């Protein structure tokens with residue numbers, strides 16, 4: 211294990227000037243009532259969250275708002291039954307039948323934008339659900355792995371699963387077949403749903419071969435996949451490179467012919483049954499399957515979509531994230547559809563074929579709510595200074611999520627993308643939390659560039675030091691960001707690993723493991739943060755071995771293990787390096803086994819191994835083959851020192867190391 215960097219340091223931050231929500235925005239907002247914070251006061255906890263649940267249709271109303279008997283596995287809206295697909299699709303038919311539910315924007319600009327109405331979505335989801343149930347034999351509680359890119363077939367498949375109570379586990383399409391296999395194995399999926407190909411930077415890239423790799427690798431791990439269901443980017447045409455495996459692979463388009471017009475009764479699910487798994491990186495090698503619930507999760511994201519994203523049925527909402535991440539699950543699919551929104555799915559990269567693309571899409575579709583990450587904002591800013599001002603799009607609301615945003619970049623987003631007329635929310639949350647935790651309420655609170663804002667109504671953040679002592683707001687000291695109370699959107703557990711769930715998020719600050727009082731179980735997020743005297747939370751970054759590359763979470767161990775699959779490599783250490791556009795990128799240091807010689811070819815092979823095993827997003831910025839790693843006397847690799855070298859910072863005192871001389875040698879190698 212790497213020696214941890216000290217988590218506590220004094221922070222001297224410039225206090226940023228506040229911006230106020232535009233009056234036009236306030237005039238139409240779903241929530242303008244400042245007393246909302248009182249309604250969600252701790253005295254009203256947990257009953258205040260009834261407001262969230264009441265946004266949904268329930269088949270059976272729930273009797274217990276929060277059951278803490280199995281703390282810290284919280285159960286929300288116990289006794290209630292509902293169906294998520296009914297809530298996102300069926301119930302909107304009466305009023306919004308002919309309204310666009312999903313706009314699909316293909317990456318190729320000359321390809322037609324598809325508009326899927328709620329009626330059409332209903333039909334397609336039902337036919338898909340019929341295939342999953344009657345052809346694939348899936349039933350409530352089964353897990354199915356999805357490895358789907360950004361096309362409408364992804365939400366259609368998710369909703370079809372939800373209709374049946376089948377637990378979906380979508381793996382980001384950029385992940386490798388091997389990464390997909392690990393998730394198939396962990397979730398024990400017997401069915402894999404994929405697509406033949408999709409567009410990325412103007413090229414139709416093969417995707418099906420990843421399914422073949424995944425099935426083979428999962429099989430070796432002991433998990434057999436019986437059926438691979440393949441959507442086609444162009445229905446009827448197969449664009450994969452690998453041939454079809456007879457008796458295992460089936461084209462959805464062919465199956466659909468048999469299930470045309472099928473209707474499938476939504477399965478009424480207990481609120482506490484899982485809706486989906488979302489794997490995310492943690493400090494140890496294996497990704498964690500975060501289990502998200504049916505009732506609590508949907509109630510939470512519906513409320514956030516209505517009041518924080520301010521989605522009205524007449525709005526056109528575009529979240530540029532990938533549905534393969536939690537942001538896409540909560541804020542492209544489930545939240546916006548639960549509130550009868552129109553949600554945009556864009557297939558490709560924002561700057562294809564040029565950085566004006568997002569603003570042309572926004573113009574053409576009349577997008578008025580826009581949602582993206584600091585990495586995308588930095589990229590667009592770098593690529594074309596005041597380009598957005600040359601387009602006629604008009605946003606009322608914009609979101610930033612996934613990484614800290616520099617105040618300068620925030621101001622560009624506000625002034626240039628939003629033309630000074632859109633309210634901005636900086637939403638802090640995680641895969642584990644299901645929905646936002648910290649953000650301003652857009653029509654109620656001022657905005658402060660670089661700060662996420664206070665805890666949302668009903669969410670009580672606190673910063674604790676290592677001993678569990680509270681650091682007071684305004685003290686200018688950083689510590690571990692925690693949430694005092696449970697909330698309905700929070701994960702229920704880690705799939706098949708309750709122990710790891712408790713250990714990772716709760717043990718650090720729990721004093722009585724037998725307590726069933728939620729006050730004894732602060733949730734530890736794994737981020738360092740400072741809370742200002744106005745209660746605005748400023749996130750400084752992860753405190754564990756997790757890298758945040760362009761807003762994507764990657765475990766250091768996953769990357770290091772991938773490097774070690776190259777035979778010559780003896781040791782590997784990955785560190786995060788500041789990057790102008792992506793926020794941070796990984797640098798990889800490796801040492802070789804005795805007798806092995808460094809070469810450029812070897813460095814290239816190591817880099818390729820990382821992208822093959824984990825996925826392209828994990829590809830190191832640099833691979834440095836070093837003579838030895840800086841180590842403590844007890845043999846721990848000092849990643850902190852390597853990080854200082856990569857970031858061209860002072861390495862500090864190294865004399866206590868076992869091999870202090872190596873530090874200067876590595877510094878010269880890296881910095882020249």
Ligand code: WTA
Pocket residue numbers: 490535536537610611612613614615636637638639640641642662735736737749751752758761762763
């Ligand atoms: C980081 C993404 C600063 C944070 C929704 C967190 C942020 C991790 C913000 C979770 C924000 C997310 N400001 N940092 N507004 N939002 N993060 O699980 O370090 O992919 O712990 O969920 O992203 O990443 P994840």
